[in-house]
Structures are given as C-alpha cells and as structure tokens.
Amino acid sequence: MRIAFQGTSGAYSEGAAQRAWPGIETVACEQFEHVFASVAEGRTSHGLLPIENSIGGSIHRNYDLLLEHDLPIVAETELQVVHHLVALPGTEISQIRRVCSHPQALAQCESFLRSLSNVEIVATYDTAGSARLIQEQNLTDTAAVASARAAEIFGLSVLKAAIQDYRDNITRFLLIARDPQPLGQPDKTSLVFALPNSAGALFKALSVFALRDIDLTKLESRPMRGRPWEYLFYVDLAAGRADVRCGRAIVHLAESARWVKTLGSYARWSEAAMRPFGAEASMDVSTV
Amino acid sequence: MRIAFQGTSGAYSEGAAQRAWPGIETVACEQFEHVFASVAEGRTSHGLLPIENSIGGSIHRNYDLLLEHDLPIVAETELQVVHHLVALPGTEISQIRRVCSHPQALAQCESFLRSLSNVEIVATYDTAGSARLIQEQNLTDTAAVASARAAEIFGLSVLKAAIQDYRDNITRFLLIARDPQPLGQPDKTSLVFALPNSAGALFKALSVFALRDIDLTKLESRPMRGRPWEYLFYVDLAAGRADVRCGRAIVHLAESARWVKTLGSYARWSEAAMRPFGAEASMDVSTV
Incomplete structure (x- = not known):
C-alpha cells in the first residue's frame, strides 16, 4: 500500500x-x-x-x-x-529575522508571530519544505513553522513549542x-450537486435529507467557474451509501438538482x- | 469620505x-x-x-x-x-526567473504560469506590493501578477496582458x-448565525427564508473556533431589512438558532x- x-x-x-x-x-x-x-x-x-x-x-x-x-x-x-517554531540547532530566538511557512500555518500562529519584533514573515508553499530549506541553505537567521516530525527529519531544534493560537x-x-x-463500514457519504438558480432551491435540496432524518455533518459552497455568483454545494451525510435512506435521498435530490455526483462513501x-x-x-x- | x-x-x-x-x-x-x-x-x-x-x-x-x-x-x-504579467520596462519574458504575487492571483493564472519554464513562483501578501518591490529593488529578472493600475503606478510595463485562466x-x-x-435603498441583508448541533438544524433555519419566498444569494459555512466540526453560517438574503418578510424571518430564525447577528442591510x-x-x-x- x-x-x-x-x-x-x-x-x-x-x-x-x-x-x-x-x-x-x-x-x-x-x-x-x-x-x-x-x-x-x-x-x-x-x-x-x-x-x-x-x-x-x-x-x-x-x-x-x-x-x-x-x-x-x-x-x-x-x-x-501542533505547530512549532523550528531552527538550526544553537539558534537563539533573538537571532531570527525571518519566519517562513505555509500561509495557513502562519495564520494559525498569528498571535505568537506578532509578538516577535523585527521579523519578516514569509509565505511558502509548504511547512516541512520550509524546514528543509533552512537545513539545505544553512540559514542561521531563519525559523520555520512546522511539525516536530519535520524538525526531526531535517535536524532542526524546536525554539518554541506549540505556538498555534488555538489548541483545538x-x-x-x-x-x-x-x-x-x-x-471499514461506510456510515458517511460525500456528495456534490448544482442547483437551478431559483428561490428556495437549496431549501428543497436539503429537504431530501431532513425528511429522511439524515444529518448533514458539513455543507460547503464553492463558486461555479464561468457562472459568477452561482454555486456548487458539497455535503457530507451521516449515512452510508448502502443505507436505503441515503440512496432514496440521492434519487430525490436528482429530481430538482441540475446534477449530483457521489464523491464516496466511507467510515x-x-x-x-x-x-x-x-x-x-x-x-x-x-x-x- | x-x-x-x-x-x-x-x-x-x-x-x-x-x-x-x-x-x-x-x-x-x-x-x-x-x-x-x-x-x-x-x-x-x-x-x-x-x-x-x-x-x-x-x-x-x-x-x-x-x-x-x-x-x-x-x-x-x-x-x-484582469491580471497582467508586469515587469521593469525593457524586460523580455525570456529574462524572467521569478514571478511573485498574492497566492489567489497566482492560482487564477495557473495555466499561463505553468507555460513558463525555469521560473520560480513566489507567494507574497500583495499583488500591487509585488509590483512595487520590483520597482524599488530594480529587479530585472522578476515579474509580478498585478493590475494595469499597479503597473502604471510603479512604472512597470505589461509583458503579457490578461493572463488569468477564466475571463469571468x-x-x-x-x-x-x-x-x-x-x-442607496437596501434590498439585500447579510446575517450570520450558529445552530444547535442537531439533525435537520440547517434545514429548519433555511425554512424561515423559503417559507417567506426570500431568496438566498449566498450561503457560506465557517468553522467555529474551539468547537471542531461545528459551523457558523453566513447568508445573504435578497431582501432589505425594512422588508417585513425579512424582519419576520430573522425573528423566526432566532427561535431555533443559538444566536443570530445582522451584518448589514444594503443595496x-x-x-x-x-x-x-x-x-x-x-x-x-x-x-x-
């Protein structure tokens, strides 16, 4: 595997x-x-x-x-x-002039990063890749926001542990x-569907699940490319595809949706x- | 103003x-x-x-x-x-070794950027700021993805116009x-609300608009901090706050929502x- x-x-x-x-x-x-x-x-x-x-x-x-x-x-x-501030062994926090990581990781450590002075925050494509860069280029003035594993793999030390703003x-x-x-035994199903641009269309779509007591664990809208301000809806259902309610709900949804695609059913x-x-x-x- | x-x-x-x-x-x-x-x-x-x-x-x-x-x-x-590839006047596209811009702008020009060879793509915090950086540091090997206005303001030339993947x-x-x-006269209202974590809660919440023929122009879910996999919902309604249906729908929503906040009513x-x-x-x- x-x-x-x-x-x-x-x-x-x-x-x-x-x-x-x-x-x-x-x-x-x-x-x-x-x-x-x-x-x-x-x-x-x-x-x-x-x-x-x-x-x-x-x-x-x-x-x-x-x-x-x-x-x-x-x-x-x-x-x-759990994000750590990692750097070459022996580096002091006061020597750091640059912190690099993926923008999501940087955003998740905002409070801590703001507490550093005279430090440039650099967005990269990768948390672990930022750790590797420090090792490869022997950057003594740069730290990365990355995992403990990334620090270990690239021979870096943890300057400050668990720097993320929220524990959860x-x-x-x-x-x-x-x-x-x-x-495993599927008890969850992910779908994506597009709706006609009419009043109440989303309400009708969600009714096919609510009327069958199927809980939605997630609903996400994404723009449709080439159709400004029309959306696709991604939903996660708390029911496996083999559950008869799930199959019926999808057939029911297809009556009013422009199209429906099942992305998978899983545990x-x-x-x-x-x-x-x-x-x-x-x-x-x-x-x- | x-x-x-x-x-x-x-x-x-x-x-x-x-x-x-x-x-x-x-x-x-x-x-x-x-x-x-x-x-x-x-x-x-x-x-x-x-x-x-x-x-x-x-x-x-x-x-x-x-x-x-x-x-x-x-x-x-x-x-x-409309994104353009901009650089110092006189620069040829073949000289470019680095393209920098905001990650969203880079993502929106992906097809074009992939067509460039031997070019490093650098994420920055700002489209216009990337253009300014090229001017300030006189970077002859760097281009930015930015607007025509940004090019004009920072004395850069458009190397390639309208490089975004999608016209719309x-x-x-x-x-x-x-x-x-x-x-102006408000005919649109933005709300945010939190729901109890129970089956059909979102369906019930949307019913307060559907039952009054109020169209939703947008629905967006965002995670609640400190409550993994619970969500806030942001909706835009095609009705002004002074519309009696809108007021009634919000009162109705408050019956089942944990809380509701109006973000504004506008034209x-x-x-x-x-x-x-x-x-x-x-x-x-x-x-x-």
Missing part, C-alpha cells in the same frame, strides 16, 4: 497517513494535482488530502480537484495539528483511491477504530 | 473603491485587521473589503473579521479582475462603516446604479 501526499517528508499529511495506517509507504508530491495524478496513473494505491481544518476551514483546492477527478473517497482521518486545531483528511472500495473516522491498514481493507466491503 | 483598503496603492480593492465612488480618498492598510481598526477608530469613514471571488471563492478572513467587529455593511460593489473573474467587495447608514450592486458617492449617501436612509 502506497499513499501519495502533498508536501515534503515531514508534512502533516504524511504524519496523518502514518498514524492512521501504520506501516504504509508514503510518496511525496509537489502539488495536490500530483497526488490525484499519482493515484489515477496507478503509481500509488491511495492519496491523502487535507480537506478542512477546524480553525482555517476548508481546503477549497481539494474540493475542486475531487470534482474534476473520478477518484472516490474511501476513508477519512483526522490529525491534531485539527485537520481532517480524505483518502482517495481508484477503486471505490472503502476501508467516519474515530481514534477507537484505528486498525492496521491490511485489516481494514478486508472488512465489510460486501455491504457497499 | 475616506475609504480604507488592504494592500498597496494600485491594489484591486483601491481600484474597486475609486470606480464605485469616484472622487473619494483612499487609505492603504497593511492588513485586513487594520482596515477594520481604521474605521472603528474613525481614521476613515469607510473600509472596503473583498469578500468573494467568482473563481477562488470566499475571502474567509473577512467573514471572520466581520463577525468579530461591530461595523455594519453599508454597500457592496464588484470589480472585473469578478471580485465582490463590501463597504463597512461605523454607522449603519446604507448608501444590491449594479453597474446601472453607480452614482457619485455624495449623491448615494443622502438617498433613502429614511427607509432603513
């Missing part, structure tokens, strides 16, 4: 994959598009994508890419994000594959349900 | 302000927070904030800040975004003020309705 992720070794996505499915092999990709390509072309069996963060919100690029590709979601996982900083990830074979993630990868892969696929 | 905006002179926000309300004075602010502070502290009468883009989606930071501050929305406006690239802006005195923007600032400010405030 090989899981593609976006970023450099030491990225949060890689950490999430290794924690949820211990022993799997991970493959670093430069961009989210490459994660999709890697799975589509069979170079990896799976790809792991961050989809939302409890502070920053959705990673919209991945919602867009899920729609563009036909790679079903087969599992989800979550990771507690959790990222949710989706696992995609070529085959819609879920790991809701829980710490308790964590199992070795192989064990999960062989479970309960008959129900899907 | 003084309007604060985020960015450097030549920013799209400044262009939108000057186009919608000709003759007003604009004040550059480094961050969105500073725009809010400028209005709250009376240094400017208004602030203009980008809130969504027809390609990239919502600017979530501003949704969060609207909630944190008590500065009502008094108007909206839209601007067609429009940004919507909200004008905030200390006093809830709208410019839906249209090209046709563009008037000098002073003229709009004196119109129809009696109806609000």
Whole structure:
C-alpha cells in the first residue's frame, strides 16, 4: 500500500497517513494535482488530502480537484495539528529575522508571530519544505513553522513549542483511491450537486435529507467557474451509501438538482477504530 | 469620505473603491485587521473589503473579521479582475526567473504560469506590493501578477496582458462603516448565525427564508473556533431589512438558532446604479 501526499517528508499529511495506517509507504508530491495524478496513473494505491481544518476551514483546492477527478473517497482521518517554531540547532530566538511557512500555518500562529519584533514573515508553499530549506541553505537567521516530525527529519531544534493560537486545531483528511472500495463500514457519504438558480432551491435540496432524518455533518459552497455568483454545494451525510435512506435521498435530490455526483462513501473516522491498514481493507466491503 | 483598503496603492480593492465612488480618498492598510481598526477608530469613514471571488471563492478572513467587529455593511460593489504579467520596462519574458504575487492571483493564472519554464513562483501578501518591490529593488529578472493600475503606478510595463485562466473573474467587495447608514435603498441583508448541533438544524433555519419566498444569494459555512466540526453560517438574503418578510424571518430564525447577528442591510450592486458617492449617501436612509 502506497499513499501519495502533498508536501515534503515531514508534512502533516504524511504524519496523518502514518498514524492512521501504520506501516504504509508514503510518496511525496509537489502539488495536490500530483497526488490525484499519482493515484489515477496507478503509481500509488491511495492519496491523502487535507480537506478542512477546524480553525482555517476548508481546503477549497481539494474540493475542486475531487470534482474534476473520478477518484472516490474511501476513508477519512483526522490529525491534531501542533505547530512549532523550528531552527538550526544553537539558534537563539533573538537571532531570527525571518519566519517562513505555509500561509495557513502562519495564520494559525498569528498571535505568537506578532509578538516577535523585527521579523519578516514569509509565505511558502509548504511547512516541512520550509524546514528543509533552512537545513539545505544553512540559514542561521531563519525559523520555520512546522511539525516536530519535520524538525526531526531535517535536524532542526524546536525554539518554541506549540505556538498555534488555538489548541483545538485539527485537520481532517480524505483518502482517495481508484477503486471505490472503502476501508471499514461506510456510515458517511460525500456528495456534490448544482442547483437551478431559483428561490428556495437549496431549501428543497436539503429537504431530501431532513425528511429522511439524515444529518448533514458539513455543507460547503464553492463558486461555479464561468457562472459568477452561482454555486456548487458539497455535503457530507451521516449515512452510508448502502443505507436505503441515503440512496432514496440521492434519487430525490436528482429530481430538482441540475446534477449530483457521489464523491464516496466511507467510515467516519474515530481514534477507537484505528486498525492496521491490511485489516481494514478486508472488512465489510460486501455491504457497499 | 475616506475609504480604507488592504494592500498597496494600485491594489484591486483601491481600484474597486475609486470606480464605485469616484472622487473619494483612499487609505492603504497593511492588513485586513487594520482596515477594520481604521474605521472603528474613525481614521476613515469607510473600509472596503473583498469578500468573494467568482473563481477562488470566499475571502474567509473577512467573514471572520466581520463577525468579530461591530461595523455594519453599508454597500457592496464588484470589480472585473484582469491580471497582467508586469515587469521593469525593457524586460523580455525570456529574462524572467521569478514571478511573485498574492497566492489567489497566482492560482487564477495557473495555466499561463505553468507555460513558463525555469521560473520560480513566489507567494507574497500583495499583488500591487509585488509590483512595487520590483520597482524599488530594480529587479530585472522578476515579474509580478498585478493590475494595469499597479503597473502604471510603479512604472512597470505589461509583458503579457490578461493572463488569468477564466475571463469571468469578478471580485465582490463590501463597504463597512461605523454607522449603519446604507448608501442607496437596501434590498439585500447579510446575517450570520450558529445552530444547535442537531439533525435537520440547517434545514429548519433555511425554512424561515423559503417559507417567506426570500431568496438566498449566498450561503457560506465557517468553522467555529474551539468547537471542531461545528459551523457558523453566513447568508445573504435578497431582501432589505425594512422588508417585513425579512424582519419576520430573522425573528423566526432566532427561535431555533443559538444566536443570530445582522451584518448589514444594503443595496444590491449594479453597474446601472453607480452614482457619485455624495449623491448615494443622502438617498433613502429614511427607509432603513
């Protein structure tokens, strides 16, 4: 089993994959598009994508890419994000003139970063990549905001630990594959649909779930390209695709929606349900 | 009338302000927070904030800040975004080794940027600020993705015009003020509300608008800080606050929502309705 992720070794996505499915092999990709390509072309069996963060919100690029590709979601996982200020060993905080990281990570550590004086904040494409840059270029005046794992991998020290503004900083990830074979028993389904531009259209769409007592765990709107101020809606339902209510709701939705696409049906993630990868892969696929 | 905006002179926000309300004075602010502070502290009468883009989606930071501050929305406006590749006069495209701009602008020009070879793409905090940097540091190997106005202001040439991937690239802006005195006749209202974490809660909330034939022009969910996987909902209603249906719907919503906050009631923007600032400010405030 090989899981593609976006970023450099030491990225949060890689950490999430290794924690949820211990022993799997991970493959670093430069961009989210490459994660999709890697799975589509069979170079990896799976790809792991961050989809939302409890502070920053959705990673919209991945919602867009899920729609563009036909790679079903087969599992989800979550990771507690703990950002550290990391630098070359022996560096003092007073020597730091530049802090670099991904804009999301920088935003999540805003209070701490504002407390530093005479420091330039630099947005990069990558948390772990910023740590690597410091090692590769031997930057003694630069720190990165990155994970403890990234610091370890690139031989950096933690100057200041747990610098994020909020403790409850959790990222949710989706696992995609070529085959819609879920790991575990699906009790959650992700859909995307487009609605006619008429009054009450969204209300009618949501009625197909409410009338069947299906809970929505997430609703996200995204602009439709080429149609300013029209939206696509991404929803997560607390019901597996094999649940008869779910199937009926989707058929009902299709009556009024312009179109509906199922992005996948998968098991809701829980710490308790964590199992070795192989064990999960062989479970309960008959129900899907 | 003084309007604060985020960015450097030549920013799209400044262009939108000057186009919608000709003759007003604009004040550059480094961050969105500073725009809010400028209005709250009376240094400017208004602030203009980008809130969504027809390609990239919502600017979530501003949704969060609207909630944190008590500065009502008094108007909206839209601007067609046209990105150019700009550089020092005399620079050839083949000399360019680095392209810098705001990540949103870079993302909106992805196809074009991928067509360049041996070029590093650098994320910055600002489109116009990237243009200024090229001028200030006389960077002959660097180009920026910025507006024609930014190129003009910083003495740069357009190397390649209209490089954005999609033609229908429009940004919507909200004008905030200390006093809830709208410019023009309000026919649109923005709300934010939190719901109990129960099945069908969002459906019930939307029913208060659907049952009164009030159209939603936008629905956006944002994570609640400190409550992972619970959300706030931001909605735009196609009805002014003085519309009796709107008032009743908000009272009805308050029955089931944990809380509701009105962010402002204002006139839906249209090209046709563009008037000098002073003229709009004196119109129809009696109806609000």
